Amino acid sequence: MNTYEIIKELAKEKKMSIRQLEMNFGYSNGYLAKWKNNTPNSDELSRIADFFNVSVDYLLGRETPSKETELRKALENVLSFDGEEMTESDKEAIIAYMMGRKGK
Secondary structure (H helix, E strand, O other): OOHHHHHHHHHHHOOOOHHHHHHHHOOOOOOHHHHHOOOOOHHHHHHHHHHHOOOHHHHOOOOOOOHHHHHHHHHHOOOEEOOEEOOHHHHHHHHHHHOOOOOO
């Protein structure tokens, strides 16, 4: 998979279109499609990686997601627990617990 296909898959998981992602970052229409054949600069890769909470190496197809990344992606789809919206702090505590780290 190339960088564009990886980003497309990540956007799909967030229920976003490529166009919505481009608009979110202030990119012109079709900007990300150019990444099918051209590697973007490191600043652009970093921005996208941070947005999706993955590494630049993952976007470049050089590594598979870590367990922590997989947990984060899974928790993005959890909107509430016991009727209460999950906060980022709640999610971080769950990730820390699942990864065997002590909570903050």
